[in-house]
Amino acid sequence: MRIPCLFKREAASASTTAWLATCLLLALLGGCGKQAEAPAAAKASPAQASGWPRSIMTAKGEVVIDRPPQRIVSTSVTLTGTLLTINAPIVASGATQGGTAITDEQGFFTQWSDVAKARKLQPLYRGEPNAEAIIAANPDLIIVAGTGGDSALKLYEQLNLVAPTLVVNYDDKSWQELATLFGRATGHEADAAAAIQRFDSLAAATRASLVLPPQPTTALVYYEDDSGANVWTGASAQGKLLTDLGFQLAAVPDSVKGDKSMGIRKDIIQLSGEKFADGLQGQTLLLFSGNAQTAAQVKRNRFLAGSPAIKAGHVYPMGLDTFRLDYYSATQLLRHMQTLFHGSQAAASEQGKAATKPASRG
Known part of the structure; x- marks a missing residue:
């Protein structure tokens, strides 16, 4: 580190040792520039120091x-x-x-x-x-x-x-x-x-290992009071990850979307009221921010008894930490899916054949 000295060189008629000692003392006392900033600057990588x-x-x-x-x-x-x-x-x-x-x-x-x-x-x-x-x-x-x-x-x-x-x-x-x-x-x-x-x-390894449940899929966060749900759209982090993994997101009819579903947030569609069940068009339900108890609660909701996913038993909890996906929760979600939807190569072949058929959107 270069320490600027406040004294002229000709004034240092004593010894070189005394001159260096004086500059060092000034540096320690903070008299030679903004030394307090040096530790922070030292932490920056060469890439961080430019641009x-x-x-x-x-x-x-x-x-x-x-x-x-x-x-x-x-x-x-x-x-x-x-x-x-x-x-x-x-x-x-x-x-x-x-x-x-x-x-x-x-x-x-x-x-x-x-x-x-x-x-x-x-x-x-x-x-x-x-x-x-x-x-x-x-x-x-x-x-x-x-x-x-x-x-x-x-x-x-x-x-x-x-x-x-x-x-x-x-x-x-x-x-x-x-x-x-x-x-x-x-x-x-x-x-x-x-x-x-x-x-x-x-994610690539996960997609290669998955045997997907029946498609399309409705991904949602279920309300604890059984009154409705937030359905993840393709713009959401959840929707984007599912699409990357090969899932097909079920469309939600415009007729059942709540007044707050459009124009405020792009990641969710709010479903509630008497048309709640009509918005769950997927052949599979993925319950984000949900566990086994959540899945059991959804299955008990008599207003959802006609849902194709519930009738077929394709209701899967994704974990309580999936309400907001960051690197950590998304990584855990991938590992959970590897366990939940893993199957043999023969099963994967049959799944591939089914995927060639037109998917029902209800």
Whole structure:
């Protein structure tokens, strides 16, 4: 490290040793430039040190990031998993209710809870976004979800005065798309690409091993009170993954879509009321954010007794941690599917023959 000395060379008439000792003392006392920034800069890889500033287009317009961030704060617990995936320097995150079937005691999702603890990620708040807590974390980059229940969009104007603030919609993006975006915003493109490659390899192996249940498929999150469900669309992370694995998503008739299904979110279609059953057109039902108890509850719902999937017994729980798919939960989902839909080569051949027939859409 080059230490700029404040003394002229001719003034150092003592010994060279004394001159060096004086400069060293000044450096230790912080008198020779911004030495406190050196450790953070040293952490940046050669790839991270170049190509800055960067412009990122967001839902709120263009955001300029001057240098690789070192203290990222996520206000969205949904997006936090992807930031952890690419090894972004995230120091704190919004959380949700703790100690549930899908969260740890801090309110972080169980699929990446161990990673969060290992990296000493701090919870900012639970539920309602808290601007004071976010600012107190001293962020140099803030991530805000533009949609969903963990959105802090109402605080955008305030937070954007503190640090560059990225508003990201996750209702129309896979975690891979989010990882690519965050990789560019943080200088961790290589980490994002590596995670995507690992997942793609597992997904390809999974698809090759699957014997699909009857198609098309309705993928949904069932309401606990039996009143309806959210059906995943092809724009959702769940829908995109299923399509990549060879599943065919069943269409939902326009006549049964709820008033809130269109124009607000692209990833779900809300079904409820007397036409709820008419929206479940799939020959197979995949219950996201569901377990064996959820599947039993769906089968007991007398209003769904006419569903083709229920009549044939093709109802499968995908796991409680699949409500929001990040790298961690999506990886676990692939492994679950390998167990659930694995079959012999003979069975796969028969499945291939069935796939050549026109699929019924009800």
